[in-house]
Amino acid sequence: MELKNFSLEGKIALVTGASYGIGFAIACGMAKCGATICFNDIKQELVDKGIAAYKEAGIEAHGYVCDVTDEDAVNALVATIEKEVGVIDILVNNAGIIKRIPMCEMTAAQFRQVIDVDLNAPFIVSKAVIPSMIKKGHGKIINICSMMSELGRETVSAYAAAKGGLKMLTKNICSEYGEYNIQCNGIGPGYIETPQTAPLRERQPDGSRHPFDQFIVSKTPAARWGTTEDLVGPAVFLASDASDFVNGHILYVDGGILAYIGKQPQ
Ligand SMILES: NC(=O)c1ccc[n+]([C@@H]2O[C@H](COP(=O)([O-])OP(=O)(O)OC[C@H]3O[C@@H](n4cnc5c(N)ncnc54)[C@H](O)[C@@H]3O)[C@@H](O)[C@H]2O)c1
Numbered sequence: 194m195e196l197k198n199f200s201l202e203g204k205i206a207l208v209t210g211a212s213y214g215i216g217f218a219i220a221c222g223m224a225k226c227g228a229t230i231c232f233n234d235i236k237q238e239l240v241d242k243g244i245a246a247y248k249e250a251g252i253e254a255h256g257y258v259c260d261v262t263d264e265d266a267v268n269a270l271v272a273t274i275e276k277e278v279g280v281i282d283i284l285v286n287n288a289g290i291i292k293r294i295p296m297c298e299m300t301a302a303q304f305r306q307v308i309d310v311d312l313n314a315p316f317i318v319s320k321a322v323i324p325s326m327i328k329k330g331h332g333k334i335i336n337i338c339s340m341m342s343e344l345g346r347e348t349v350s351a352y353a354a355a356k357g358g359l360k361m362l363t364k365n366i367c368s369e370y371g372e373y374n375i376q377c378n379g380i381g382p383g384y385i386e387t388p389q390t391a392p393l394r395e396r397q398p399d400g401s402r403h404p405f406d407q408f409i410v411s412k413t414p415a416a417r418w419g420t421t422e423d424l425v426g427p428a429v430f431l432a433s434d435a436s437d438f439v440n441g442h443i444l445y446v447d448g449g450i451l452a453y454i455g456k457q458p459q
């Protein structure tokens with residue numbers, strides 16, 4: 194039996210919002226498996242820093258400024274990549290924001306902003322790449338979901354609504370385009386050490402650990418925060434031929450949080 198390989202040689206990947214953080218780590222991992230990396234971010238300054246960081250990692254990445262919520266800009270980005278690099282084989286919808294505000298104190302505009310980046314944008318970017326994937330006869334779409342695709346918590350109503358919707362968008366793209374050999378799956382990271390979660394890990398004025406930091410470690414069987422490197426193997430798997438029969442799945446990379454009721458207070 195031939196082992197379907199994990200190589201990404203000859204594949205072109207677009208990772209959104211990938212100047213740093215989870216997207217940067219996933220892109221670096223895909224590059225090490227042979228993929229050509231294209232990425233975007235919202236500001237030239239971030240793209241420039243990203244290109245330098247990829248170069249430092251030995252990767253010649255193609256960087257573009259593009260706000261993923263702007264449909265015209267996204268369509269222009271995909272057309273430019275197709276012209277300059279080639280047809281996108283792998284899309285990672287990674288760009289995202291969070292606003293931690295109690296729901297009744299959050300404005301509708303703030304709610305909409307989170308939905309726009311975390312849910313509408315993955316729709317926009319996926320819609321932009323799918324036609325060429327159909328023509329090419331294959332495609333991989335990986336949506337970066339969250340624990341909040343399954344669970345709620347105080348202050349993250351918009352984010353949870355977006356990430357829950359992103360889980361179902363993932364399943365719907367699978368349903369609608371699986372027959373064209375397009376696999377759309379999600380990765381659901383646990384709590385990962387990146388700028389997005391930095392406020393949850395800040396030391397207290399007395400030097401003690403943030404209460405949320407202690408809470409998450411107690412809720413994680415692995416008893417630690419995740420790192421961006423923990424996400425690379427799962428992303429490469431879902432981007433490779435080895436996952437051609439995996440579709441509509443959310444792969445939770447959470448150290449066991451979703452399986453664990455929590456430790457009895459001592
Ligand atoms: N860090 C975690 O614990 C965690 C866990 C689960 C899911 N996630 C998700 O993973 C993804 C990456 O998270 P992260 O922790 O690396 O976040 P981050 O805040 O460190 O990075 C997010 C990136 O997205 C970019 N971005 C934001 N809005 C954009 C827009 N409109 N257009 C283009 N780029 C935009 C930012 O500039 C940044 O480069 C997000 O979707 C996040 O919701 C993070």
Ligand SMILES: O=C(O)C(=O)C[C@H](O)[C@H](O)CO
Nearest residue numbers: 339340341382383384389390
């Ligand atoms: O709960 C929060 O405040 C978060 O920041 C959620 C994390 O970013 C992440 O999405 C958990 O999977």
